[in-house]
Amino acid sequence: MSAATPLPAQGRPRDEVLADLQRFAADDPDYKAGRLWSLVYWLDEAHDDFLGDAYQAFSSANGLNPTAFKSLKRLETEIIATVAGLLHGTPEVCGIVTSGGTESCLLAVKTYRDLARATRGVKRPEMVLPVTAHVAWFKAAEYFNVRVRLLPLDAGLRPDLRKLPRLINRNTVMLLGSAPEYPHGTIDPIEAMGRIAQDKGVPLHVDACVGGFILPFVEMNGRPLPTWDYRVPGVTSISADIHKYGFAAKGASTITYRNLDLLKHQLFVYEDWPGGVFASAGILGTRPGGAYAAAWAAMQHFGEAGYRDLARRTMEAFDRMRDAITAAPELYVMGEPSGPLLAYGSRDPQVNIFAVGDQLDAKGWTVNRLQKPDGLHAMITAGHLGVVEDYLRDLREAVATVKANPALAKEGSAATYGMMAHVPLRGMVREKVRDLFVQMYKAGGGEVDLHAAPPPQGRVDALLEKAARWYVERKQRRG
Ligand SMILES: *Cc1c(COP(=O)(O)O)cnc(C)c1O
Numbered sequence: 001m002s003a004a005t006p007l008p009a010q011g012r013p014r015d016e017v018l019a020d021l022q023r024f025a026a027d028d029p030d031y032k033a034g035r036l037w038s039l040v041y042w043l044d045e046a047h048d049d050f051l052g053d054a055y056q057a058f059s060s061a062n063g064l065n066p067t068a069f070k071s072l073k074r075l076e077t078e079i080i081a082t083v084a085g086l087l088h089g090t091p092e093v094c095g096i097v098t099s100g101g102t103e104s105c106l107l108a109v110k111t112y113r114d115l116a117r118a119t120r121g122v123k124r125p126e127m128v129l130p131v132t133a134h135v136a137w138f139k140a141a142e143y144f145n146v147r148v149r150l151l152p153l154d155a156g157l158r159p160d161l162r163k164l165p166r167l168i169n170r171n172t173v174m175l176l177g178s179a180p181e182y183p184h185g186t187i188d189p190i191e192a193m194g195r196i197a198q199d200k201g202v203p204l205h206v207d208a209c210v211g212g213f214i215l216p217f218v219e220m221n222g223r224p225l226p227t228w229d230y231r232v233p234g235v236t237s238i239s240a241d242i243h244k245y246g247f248a249a250k251g252a253s254t255i256t257y258r259n260l261d262l263l264k265h266q267l268f269v270y271e272d273w274p275g276g277v278f279a280s281a282g283i284l285g286t287r288p289g290g291a292y293a294a295a296w297a298a299m300q301h302f303g304e305a306g307y308r309d310l311a312r313r314t315m316e317a318f319d320r321m322r323d324a325i326t327a328a329p330e331l332y333v334m335g336e337p338s339g340p341l342l343a344y345g346s347r348d349p350q351v352n353i354f355a356v357g358d359q360l361d362a363k364g365w366t367v368n369r370l371q372k373p374d375g376l377h378a379m380i381t382a383g384h385l386g387v388v389e390d391y392l393r394d395l396r397e398a399v400a401t402v403k404a405n406p407a408l409a410k411e412g413s414a415a416t417y418g419m420m421a422h423v424p425l426r427g428m429v430r431e432k433v434r435d436l437f438v439q440m441y442k443a444g445g446g447e448v449d450l451h452a453a454p455p456p457q458g459r460v461d462a463l464l465e466k467a468a469r470w471y472v473e474r475k476q477r478r479g
Contacts, residue, residue, distance in 0.1 A: 029366045034387040036366045037378045041244055047298075051249045054290075054297035061289025063097075064280065072289050075296040079242070082299060083254050086216045087208075087229040087238055094263050095256030096281045097242075097292055101209035102136040103283050104239035104255040108205045109140035111237075111257075111266040112174035115203070118265065125173045130159035130188060131372075132181035134207060146173065157184055157335035161192050168200045178207040179215060179228035183370055183377070185337030187211070187226050194234025203236040203262070209253065210379075212240020214340050217311035220304070225338055236262055242295040245340065245381075247302065247310070251291035313382035314340045321378060324392045330399050334375055345375040351402050352409035354417045359398030359408075365391065369413060371420070432470055 031040040042048075063072040076097045084093035098104045109127065116122035126147040129137050141148045149167040154160040159177070168175070175197050177188035190206055197204035206228055208215065219225050229238060237257045242248040257263040269279045302310070318339040325331045330348035337343070346353040357376050360367050368377035384391075402408050409418065420429070440446040 030364070034383050035364055037380070037384075038366070038368050039379075041247055041381050042383055043247055047247065050301065051294045051298065055249050055294040056290065058289035058293035061293075063287030063289055063292060064285055066281075069289060072287075072292055075292045079292070079296055079299065080254060080256060083212070083240055084230075084256055087212070087240070087256065089230040089256065089258070092259045093230060093256050094260050095237075095254055096263075096266075097287075097295065098253045098255055098282050099251050099284055099288070099291065100243065101134070101207075101239060101241045101253045102139065104209065104241070104253045105134065105136040105207060106140045106143060107255050107266055107282060108174070108237055108239065109137070109144050109146055111262065112203050112205070113144055113146055115262065115265040116171075116173035120170070122171050122173060124171050126169070126171045127174045127176065128164065128167045128172060129176050130178070130181065132157070132159070132183050132186075132188075133176050133178060134182050134209065136209075137176060137207070147171075158186060159188055159193075161189060161196070164193070164196055165200070168196075168202060172200070172202050174203045174205055176205050176207060177228070179211045180338055180341070181207075182210060182341070184335035184343045185339060185341040186335040187215075187228055187338045190226065190228040190232050190235065194232040197234040197236075204232075204234045206232075206235050206238045209239050209241045210244050210341065212238065212254075213242060213244060213246035213307065214311050214314065215338070217304070217307045218315055218339065221308055221312055221315070223315065230258065242298065243291075245310070245314075246295065246298055246307075248298045249291060249294035251288055252295035310382045311340075313385045314380055317382070317385040317388045318342065318380045320388050321380065321392065325395075328396065328399065330403065334370075334373070339380070341377070341379045343370050343375045343377045345370075345373055348403070350406060351399055352406075352414045352418075354414035355402045355408040355412070356395070356398045358412040358414055359401050360391075360394060361413075363394045363398070365394065369417065371417065374417065 029036040029039075031042050058072070061069050061072055063069060063076065066073045066076070079097055080093075080095045083095070087093070096107075098107065112127070113122075113125045116125055124147070125145070126149055127137075127141065128149045128151050129141075130151045131153050138148065140146070149172070151159045151164055151167060164175075175193060177190045177193045179190060180187045190204075194204055208228070211228075215225060215228070229235065235258070237255060239253060239255050240246075242252040242254065243250045246252070255266075257266075267279060267281055269277075271277050318337075318341075322333055322337065322339075322342055325333050325342075325344045330346055330351045331344050332347045334343040334345055344353075346356070353374050353376060354369060357367055357369055360376070368379075369375075370377050380388075408414060
């Protein structure tokens, strides 16, 4: 689309329109073949069709008013009750279905900010986030004006709990732990965090957006995991996405609270609107019935046995990858990932890990880059079990290639990140990335050349490269 793309004067036949859509998808990452290690949780065509049918049956239904569509309220109630059970909640655990993990995280911050204001008169709210908290929490901080107190990591990349008590003060509205955290797949020490939270009298939210629909089944399959859910007394709420390891259609997550006294601070009510007295539980107005239906359908279809089987296959792929990377002399696995995701870096000064990533890209894989420390990322799903050996073979080749050609560290994403490390003014980087990103949204769609390939993982790696170039060139101009 561009500004020169008007609405067709005459409508076009449905078949033709659908064919266009199919054509547009041809340039997207090849997730169906397992080449993509993030963003998509894909099973097979039959499951896609099933989700599509469930979605379609409710695609016009609106969950805005929970008293109107009784079907949707029922789906929501059943989804939340099931999730509460999986998370070992008591019968008081309650919650809502949201449009995604970010909405769930935003809501937790809004809820705890308002709870603290109502019960403790907190006017300058703060929250404690481990450095590894998902970026959605930093977004929430900005949207809702809650100051972030960062909890640093220890040498093992775990939140350094010795530093936690000092970060909590009378303005603290919540603490956050993740199960697992997104960058390295490590489950934060939730039991210890729960004790500190209770001791200080502050709520503790567990971000299980990515883990919520797999860790319970990993545990049922007999693998011991640290306890992170409502069994930990200090945990007051949990976010869990159905559109990740629940294999729902995109647009479905949950936020649950230990009880209604917490949830009630999430609600919005406005009584003087000419459009009527208005109340809503989440951020959205119109809420997509199709997403609820597809999420409910997925949960019913898999059942405990289905999710356990997916978890088993996922963890088999995870184990193989973790073991192979640990065994490679040039590489190491970061932190202590519990699965289903992990990150790895280089422990060989001759092997630039981003150059390894570039080699993997060239072999048709799509992998995310991490920073602080530098690494590559893999969000592993059951579908990857069939390709994990191919990936590991290509990884070994990539490492060998980089080792034999040190100049590769000066090209591609390796060069970008190398440069980025030398840009001291982070605020300047932020502004530059913002400017470049905005270009993609200018009228007509913008022409930011994100390499020739599709933008990497919805992140801004290519934009970062431009920002870094801009900075380095500016520095050279100024001598
Ligand atoms: C994915 C994720 C989120 C955000 O969820 P979206 O559905 O992408 O909005 C939040 N926290 C963690 C740990 C995640 O992995």
